[in-house]
Amino acid sequence: VRKGETIAVAQAISLVEKNGEGKEELLDMLFPYSSEALLLGITGPPGSGKSSIVDRLIALERTRGHRVGVLAVDPSSPFTGGALLGDRVRMQRHAGDPGVFIRSMATRGYLGGVSPATSDAAKICAAAGYDTVIIETIGVGQSEVEVVELADIILLVLVPGAGDEVQIMKAGIMEIGDYLVVNKCDREGAERLKTEIEYVLRLGNAERDAGVLLTSAKTGEGIDELHERISDRVKSMKESGNLDARRAARLKMELRKILHQKLHEMLESHLEIDDRIDAWIDMLVQGKSVPYRLIQSKIEEFKEGVR
Numbered sequence: 001v002r003k004g005e006t007i008a009v010a011q012a013i014s015l016v017e018k019n020g021e022g023k024e025e026l027l028d029m030l031f032p033y034s035s036e037a038l039l040l041g042i043t044g045p046p047g048s049g050k051s052s053i054v055d056r057l058i059a060l061e062r063t064r065g066h067r068v069g070v071l072a073v074d075p076s077s078p079f080t081g082g083a084l085l086g087d088r089v090r091m092q093r094h095a096g097d098p099g100v101f102i103r104s105m106a107t108r109g110y111l112g113g114v115s116p117a118t119s120d121a122a123k124i125c126a127a128a129g130y131d132t133v134i135i136e137t138i139g140v141g142q143s144e145v146e147v148v149e150l151a152d153i154i155l156l157v158l159v160p161g162a163g164d165e166v167q168i169m170k171a172g173i174m175e176i177g178d179y180l181v182v183n184k185c186d187r188e189g190a191e192r193l194k195t196e197i198e199y200v201l202r203l204g205n206a207e208r209d210a211g212v213l214l215t216s217a218k219t220g221e222g223i224d225e226l227h228e229r230i231s232d233r234v235k236s237m238k239e240s241g242n243l244d245a246r247r248a249a250r251l252k253m254e255l256r257k258i259l260h261q262k263l264h265e266m267l268e269s270h271l272e273i274d275d276r277i278d279a280w281i282d283m284l285v286q287g288k289s290v291p292y293r294l295i296q297s298k299i300e301e302f303k304e305g306v307r
């Protein structure tokens, strides 16, 4: 992985995806090398042009000599089953470039959101020397929030003529994204949507410095500017310490997650929950106990056991 060998990177990601043996050791070994890359999140509704924008950003990053890893997170739902393929097709011209790594990650059915292995996969890419790791996720309602927990900078992609006002006003959407990108500006209504978004932004929170940018991944319009704005933003985040702060917040969340998961596993196995839970349910049904009292007594049992 440290040599940046594509096959090793792919295998490492597979290992964390299936939670395989050696996963934790691998991630711990790579951890010291996992903070160099810039993690760029790009989210928005299906079909808004995320993959097409990523394709163009890859090209720009390559001209700067940067190696790029792309994690395209997609719900493996039967309803959007075609999208995974779509991501690959959109970025096809980079497939033979050894400086580009593209990986699709399934979310096992739940619509929107992020596969639990995504942040680990991003770390693996970073440790493999990819300068920029782009994480594409489908934003469905609140699930945009999850990508915020993953990336240094977030782009939220919207398109004209898709029930814009509703899109904009949707709870929380305006807090997501360092940049709001109105893509498909070759189509009618893009300028108007941009104006509307800016209006809502001003109403909501004047201090927020996210910009609204017009792009067309089709014609290439606005993509250079978007790329430049991202670079500038990274620079200023580094200088102000905001990047470190964001990363520290992310690490805090990750540590909590690991702790919770470990405690959970420990408790479940210690109490042999799988074997005993039917008996507990019988007790409740027969009126021999009640839920909170029962669980409290089991936790006491657990505490005795680990003492």
Ligand SMILES: Nc1nc2c(ncn2[C@@H]2O[C@H](COP(=O)(O)OP(=O)(O)O)[C@@H](O)[C@H]2O)c(=O)[nH]1
Residues within 6 Å of the ligand: 044, 045, 046, 047, 048, 049, 050, 051, 052, 053, 083, 086, 087, 090, 183, 184, 185, 186, 187, 215, 216, 217, 218, 219
């Ligand atoms: N007219 C127009 N079509 C675009 C633009 N960007 C993407 N598309 C098209 O929109 C469709 C969905 O694009 P895709 O990048 O797969 O969207 P994603 O689902 O958000 O990743 C494809 O047919 C693209 O060719 C754009 O700026 N203008």
Ligand SMILES: [Mg+2]
Residues within 6 Å of the ligand: 050, 051, 052, 083, 086, 087, 136
């Ligand atoms: Mg896509």
